[in-house]
Amino acid sequence: MAMSTLKTPVMNSIAKRCYASKAAALSIKGPEVQTKKLPNNTLVVAVPEYPTKIGRISVTFLAGSRYEDPENSGIAHVIRSSAGLSTESSTNFAILRNLGHLGTNFYATSDRETITYTIEAHKDNLISSLKYFIDSISNQKFKPWELSDNSKRLQYDLLTIPPVSRVLDLVHKAAYRTALGNTIFVPKYNIKKLETEHLLYYVKQNFISDKAIISSVGVDLETLVLISDDLNLPSGNSTTASKAKYYGGDLRKNKPLDTTYLAVVGEGVSYKDSQSAAFAVLQNLLGKGSSVKWGNGQGVLEQSILKTNTSDNFAVSAVNYNYSDSGIFGFLLAYNGKNISQVLNAAVQTLKSPTINDAEVNRAKKQLIFSLVATSESSAEVLENITQQASVTGQVLPFEKLVAAVEAVSVEDVKKAASKVANSKLSLAGYGNVASTPYLDSL
């Protein structure tokens, strides 16, 4: 989530400030981004001039878990897992074999906001792969026997979810309860319960042209417009997502693990918010683990825990999630030992009042800019970045503007971001060995 972005009004002032002090700004020129809103309301984003032989195309729908109801909880996960099953005109076998034969990668990803189908192929093979790609997005059938065959894969999926993902999921639930609090993992009781009809209904409601974003790297805008025509998505009324409201709470799940996984967050900001760059800097300031192998993290969080002289193993990383209308900010702590409250208290104190000075802010900005530039140098990550920006803000800022926004963040901005988190009600989620984890009100 290092790629937090800013919206235009703020951008303008920031850009101006940056251009004024050009010497300070790194001379980074990201790839050119073209965007277009089609007549059917689909947003098309392309990075055509990218030095790569691989063409990558994503079709994204605003249909992630936040659009689910309590009854069909986990349906976005089931739909993601069903990508590539038989469609109206091609069988599962044909899709797999033909794409495989062309050396094409096809995968589906989902998160709280979106479900994304991505295809990657050598540019020569991309066009022939598209037939199966388009078919398996817009003509899905979800045949009952294929779904029941697929349930094993879902169960396997659930078994291999790392505790870290579980605790982050739980902290969203604690923080938001509904909407963004919906779990992104299908509950076990729903695997068999969600059948063809449910999936078809959900797809009909959510896979519509108003909620679609088509993005690409190494493929030009005209091709994407053609794909939009071929997808021929219905133009239903997009159901307005229930707005995410931050509540804050305390959730924990005891599991037979040695380690305690804890996530503590306060209210952050949305992607569009003018403060999102400051929050991204704050995240790096608190630390995202060590960037040097076997070294201790340089983050303020890790240093503060080390000061407690704990002899037990721990790992800590700041987390910053920005969504279209809200966000959470905090840290993730894994701890293996007896005295969890000492470590947790130190971390929470740091989250509430971190040391913010010039040196730390500059270090954080350097790390953040590095990760932005590194992102701009991998076409897969560029695609992910532009897709995410387009889906949560409806527009895409090029990398140089993102970097400029980070450059413009001042110590005061970071302090303001930190105080926003400190003043909100915290949420705590625990997973694993949580028996001796203190509750929020006793911290």
Add this chain to the structure above:
Amino acid sequence: MSISKALTSNAAIKRWAYNLSGFNRYGLHHDDVLQENDDVKEALRRLPAHKVDERSFRIIRAMQLSIQKIELPKEQWTKFEEDDRYLQPYLEEVIKEREEKEFWEKNYY
């Protein structure tokens, strides 16, 4: 060729052949007496559960009748018009899928 086609497409002849085959006297449907090869087994797996139950009931009833060496009363015989061939759509799909796989194995390996 055209004569045999004319014969097989004639509904009256079809009905005559259907009644002659005899399984309808036990209340069976055409698709209850298919040879259970792999295609049919797969199609049966895909068939909705209530249809499988109905099929099982008809087969068990027919076996019971056969053991007792009796037939259903004539008004309960399956009529040619009422035989719905419930398995055919599934079976066709299974066969198509199998042929597709065979085509691939023949041409690409």
